[in-house]
Amino acid sequence: MAIPSLSQDTAKAVLRQVEFYFSDSNIPKDDFLKKKIKESEDGLVSLALICSFSKMKGHLGLMELKNPEDVPHDTLAAVAETLRTSSSLKLSEDGKKVGRSTELLEPEELIEQLDSRTIAASPFEFTVKREDLEAYFNQYAKVNSVRLPRNVANKKYFCGTALIEFSDEGDAEKVLGQSLVFAGAELELKPKKDFDVIRVKEAEEFERNRPSNNSDAEEKYPKGLLVAFTLKSISTGDPANQNGSDGKKTAENENGEGKNKNGSTIEEEEEVDEKEHKSTASIYKDDMNVVLREDLKDVFNKFGTVKYVDFRIGEDKGYIRFDEPEAALKAHAAAVSAKESGLVVKKFIASLEPVTGDAEREYWNRLRVNQEKHKGNNNCFQSRGGKNNRGGKRGWGGENGSRRGRPSKARRD
Incomplete structure (x- = not known):
């Protein structure tokens, strides 16, 4: 009677998988398999049990298998035949048990x-x-x-x-x-x-x-959503020196993410900020020497949804806030592994650093402190001036009506 055999690719995958199960790398950490080996008098383990492991079921096309006893006889025979070619594995004479060919070291x-x-x-x-x-x-x-x-x-x-x-x-x-x-x-x-x-x-x-378990701030800000970026010119490698930046900075909203005119949420105020930004940014849309928030969004959106770009025209640093931590990790990994050691944005390279630990907590705390501060100032001005006295129009929280509240540059860990 001919011995059943596995396809070449399946045999290769099965051999590699079982050798790994019994390898020096896996056995010390695999408490279940280690226990089975110790319980066995000859140090061998049921091959049917091994074939019932999740990855083995995938290799053998047995994903519907519920119990080791249900592994088909022909499949066991074919797996056994494949494993006999290994120098690191040992099989019982009947091919129903498998184990290491050498003892495990201390x-x-x-x-x-x-x-x-x-x-x-x-x-x-x-x-x-x-x-x-x-x-x-x-x-x-x-x-x-x-x-x-x-x-x-x-x-x-x-x-x-x-x-x-x-x-x-x-x-x-x-x-x-x-x-x-x-x-x-x-x-x-x-x-x-x-x-x-x-x-x-x-x-x-x-x-x-890490904040202590007793800290109220521990769960009050999202984790892993931020990456900090620095722009450098592709041609010179110097920090971004975008043409005409002096004039553009004054046209940009100086308040960044932390502003709050009327007690609205950070997200609502960011929408206003974006509109004010676009009114100026439309002029420089096609200027390769000027990086806009829209340019950064186009680059970073391929890693996941960009929630907000904390950046002003003319600056060489800023922050990208994603909707999911996975997107931030993907972006950072892509930047690190890129040939340019960063991501290309117009005529600049954006190098990335994750914002974690104290820096991350400080970033979010400043946002919220500024929000509360401006909310309080707004309420104060409304109570003093109200609609008739027009006091509410002065509720920006800055001296001489200037807009303040942009988070300071957080330390990048």
């Missing part, structure tokens, strides 16, 4: 070996796929696994640095000595131990900047 020794053959590579886009990175680095040496660590401040998202584990320490050292380019971006390569030091510092800084 945790301390294992971690040391893993670190010695693992490198950290960056930057990668937010949406990069593990399979693409594995295929890329396999060109240079055999890859055991690829891990995509999460952002320290937001565990939902990839941090931009991938950990590549090679088959041995020599391969890792060889790759570290090369100059590699992925998706147009020159990669920064470093030993995993160096990456771990950086992660510890990032985690410590994040904890220092």
